[in-house]
Amino acid sequence: MIPNLPPQNIEAERAVLGACIISKGALDSVIEILKPDDFYDVNNKAAFQILSDMYFSDKPVDLVTVIDEFTNKGILNRLGGLNFFKDLTGNVTTTANVNYHAEIVKERSIRRHLLEAGNRIISLVYDTNKGTKEIIEEAEKLIFEAAQNKNTSEFRRVSEIIGPVFTDVEKNFKKEDTRTKGYPSGFDDLDSYTGGFQPGSLNIIAARPSMGKTSFVMNIAQFGDKEANRPVLIFSLEMSCEQLVLRMLSAESYIDLSQLNMGTFDTEAFHTAKKACEILVNRNIFINDDSNLTAMDFRTRCRRFKTKYPDLSLVIVDYMQLMSSGDGRNEGRQQEVSDISRMLKATARELNCPVIALSQLSRATEQRTEKKPQLSDLRDSGAIEQDADVVLLLFREDYYTDNENNELKDSKADVRVAKNRNGSTGTFHLTFKREITRFFNYAE
Numbered sequence: 001m002i003p004n005l006p007p008q009n010i011e012a013e014r015a016v017l018g019a020c021i022i023s024k025g026a027l028d029s030v031i032e033i034l035k036p037d038d039f040y041d042v043n044n045k046a047a048f049q050i051l052s053d054m055y056f057s058d059k060p061v062d063l064v065t066v067i068d069e070f071t072n073k074g075i076l077n078r079l080g081g082l083n084f085f086k087d088l089t090g091n092v093t094t095t096a097n098v099n100y101h102a103e104i105v106k107e108r109s110i111r112r113h114l115l116e117a118g119n120r121i122i123s124l125v126y127d128t129n130k131g132t133k134e135i136i137e138e139a140e141k142l143i144f145e146a147a148q149n150k151n152t153s154e155f156r157r158v159s160e161i162i163g164p165v166f167t168d169v170e171k172n173f174k175k176e177d178t179r180t181k182g183y184p185s186g187f188d189d190l191d192s193y194t195g196g197f198q199p200g201s202l203n204i205i206a207a208r209p210s211m212g213k214t215s216f217v218m219n220i221a222q223f224g225d226k227e228a229n230r231p232v233l234i235f236s237l238e239m240s241c242e243q244l245v246l247r248m249l250s251a252e253s254y255i256d257l258s259q260l261n262m263g264t265f266d267t268e269a270f271h272t273a274k275k276a277c278e279i280l281v282n283r284n285i286f287i288n289d290d291s292n293l294t295a296m297d298f299r300t301r302c303r304r305f306k307t308k309y310p311d312l313s314l315v316i317v318d319y320m321q322l323m324s325s326g327d328g329r330n331e332g333r334q335q336e337v338s339d340i341s342r343m344l345k346a347t348a349r350e351l352n353c354p355v356i357a358l359s360q361l362s363r364a365t366e367q368r369t370e371k372k373p374q375l376s377d378l379r380d381s382g383a384i385e386q387d388a389d390v391v392l393l394l395f396r397e398d399y400y401t402d403n404e405n406n407e408l409k410d411s412k413a414d415v416r417v418a419k420n421r422n423g424s425t426g427t428f429h430l431t432f433k434r435e436i437t438r439f440f441n442y443a444e
Contacts, residue, residue: 007111008040012104017047018088019098021066026098031055033102038109043079047088050075063089113146137296144303144350183314183354186224188441189428193417194390197314197354201421202345202387206359206378207394208366212413213358214239215247215437216394216430217316220356221285222248230313231284233305235298237322241287245280251438252276258435284309295325295343299350306351315351317344319358320384338383345387359384361393371400375418391419396432413439 016034019026036052039045050069054061059069067085070076076084121139124130130138182196197203197220207213221232236244250257253276259265260273288301298317306312317323325339348355361377373393378384385391393416411432417425429442 006040006115007108009104009108010041010044012101012108013039013041013044014088015092015101016098016105017044017051018090018092019095019101020048020051021061021063021085021089022092023095023098024061026095027051027055027061029099030102033099033106034109038105040108040112043084046075047079047084110146114143117142117146133296137300140300140303144307184224185220186226187220187430187439189430190392190415190417193420193423193426193428195423197356198389198422199352199354200349201354201389202341202348203354203356203390203392204359204378204384204388205356205392205394206361206373208361208373208399211394211396211399212411212432212434212437212439213394214244214318215251215432216439217318217356217358218244218247218437219251219439221314221316222251222283225313228313229282229284230311231286231305231309232314232316233302233312234285234287234316234318235293235301236287236289236318237291237293238318239289241289244287244289247437248280248285249273249276250436252279254436256435257437291322293323295323295340298323299343299347302347302351306353312351312353315348315353315355317355317357319360320344321360341383341387371395371397372414372416385419388419389421390417392416393418410434412442 016030020030031052034048036045036049039048047070050073051061051066054065054069059065063085067076067082070079076082117139120142124135124138127135182194182198182201184196185191185194194203205213205217218234221234225232234244246260247257249255250260253260253269253273255265255269255273255276259269265273286305290297302312302315320340321337323340325336325343344355344357359378361373364377365371365373372395375385375391375393377393378391395414395416396411397414398411411434413430413432414427415430416427417423419425431440431442432438433440
């Protein structure tokens with residue numbers, strides 16, 4: 001039998017409010033856990049909304065200031081006058097349990113969101129205008145949002161946002177390494193342009209075939225965040241898991257990739273390879289090599305991964321032109337790539353995690369005297385350039401030179417920051433060691 005009332009715990013809500021009024025430390029903790037919408041009782045919700053407003057406006061919060069604020073807002077009598085606050089604070093013997101009470105409130109809130117999502121899914125099932133795949137995609141989105149319990153309010157006041165934003169600014173100001181705020185790439189010049197790959201951003205690395213874009217992005221995943229070692233998720237549509245891991249082993253051990261493939265190395269190199277394996281075993285890098293990946297599959301798997309690993313730091317797609325939209329429509333390849341691009345961007349924002357997608361360039365570069373790529377060379381759709389926050393164009397001039405000795409030399413790679421929504425553009429150089437598929441910071 002389904003109960004008449006949705007999940008809620010009024011006593012836990014009141015215990016949280018009372019602790020927040022008594023202790024600033026309690027409010028500091030609770031503000032990270034709860035939003036006003038997490039409260040079921042309308043009076044409790046209104047009370048926490050004002051406490052939140054006071055907190056983000058840096059106003060002192062205690063019984064006197066709170067009563068004064070409620071009086072000025074004209075809602076004190078609606079809540080029951082002074083007795084409302086006396087009841088809240090009078091029943092709080094200690095604020096030590098405030099996090100526990102807040103988690104109870106949060107858990108009931110998530111259950112209410114799941115109940116609402118279930119009702120909306122039932123409506124979707126009976127909508128004859130929607131296809132089955134579309135219904136599944138929307139249903140999974142609803143469940144994911146309910147589990148994350150995001151604030152889906154359409155409008156947010158600047159006053160609600162400025163506090164956390166400035167806290168982040170202050171944190172960046174005080175930290176010693178000012179080059180990176182997001183996911184560090186491991187390449188100094190790149191981080192000086194981007195500050196690291198930012199949460200919620202779509203980053204495109206584009207190049208003609210055989211320029212080394214897969215090696216470049218794998219180096220970013222492998223060496224970019226070694227200290228924090230946060231989870232990285234890689235979708236490889238072109239190469240198998242085994243091929244990618246073998247490249248990682250070559251890059252880590254400095255042993256020629258062809259020697260690892262053939263087993264033509266000495267005992268010392270074998271022990272070096274074993275040590276490299278021990279390092280890679282401890283890396284939080286996950287690979288999915290489904291070559292039939294659709295944009296819907298991508299978003300669904302990212303959501304599931306984020307639920308299991310909330311500190312997901314980077315998602316990589318190699319490469320986006322091999323994906324299909326998965327919606328069954330036949331509106332042309334250019335429209336399909338546009339849909340994929342928008343899906344990648346939306347997923348980055350939804351997960352608050354940077355997404356790096358590799359992209360092919362058109363053959364127009366081959367037909368020009370000047371082979372260096374341009375933004376207009378992005379293949380299949382201008383939407384890629386529009387949706388991307390950062391576009392990196394990778395180019396190695398020696399690829400085009402007819403010189404047998406090139407394979408014996410380190411290669412100089414040009415990386416052009418062709419688009420940078422939150423920073424400057426320009427070109428920097430890297431050194432590419434082909435035999436171990438690894439890029440390095442450039443030195444003359």
